[in-house]
Amino acid sequence: MAVLEDAYADIRMAELKLDLDHLSPEEAIVALTTHTRNYYLKNPEFMTLVSSENIYKARHLKKSARFTELHHDLISMLQRILDRGVEAGVFRSGVDARQLYITMAAIGYST
Numbered sequence: 001m002a003v004l005e006d007a008y009a010d011i012r013m014a015e016l017k018l019d020l021d022h023l024s025p026e027e028a029i030v031a032l033t034t035h036t037r038n039y040y041l042k043n044p045e046f047m048t049l050v051s052s053e054n055i056y057k058a059r060h061l062k063k064s065a066r067f068t069e070l071h072h073d074l075i076s077m078l079q080r081i082l083d084r085g086v087e088a089g090v091f092r093s094g095v096d097a098r099q100l101y102i103t104m105a106a107i108g109y110s111t
Contacts, residue, residue: 001060005067007049011039012070020077025085029104032078037108047109075101 018035020028040047053061061067078097085091 001064004049004053004060005064005070007046008067008070011043011046012074014039015074016077020081025081025088025090028081029085032081033104033107036104040108050109071098 015032015035018031020031023031053059075097078101082091082095082097082100086093
């Protein structure tokens with residue numbers, strides 16, 4: 001579990017360093033999606049860990065309080081981007097930030 005937590009801490013730190021608040025909402029979504037894909041390409045061991053944990057239906061991560069904490073800031077950042085996009089009239093309201101990130105991660109994983 002510690003290895004998984006450390007791996008997720010690394011990607012979360014890298015995402016938060018992107019400083020997406022200065023970009024337009026559309027640019028921020030593209031930047032985060034691109035960053036995610038590039039992170040996966042540069043860190044294949046991360047993808048191996050995620051794939052293994054997925055095979056075991058998140059057996060280890062379900063027990064991790066740190067895993068939830070690690071995602072809080074990312075989801076908050078993504079929610080701010082979505083809110084700015086709704087306010088600007090470029091995104092529809094009601095998009096779930098967590099589900100959007102899962103989709104973004106899946107795009108990065110499959111390309």
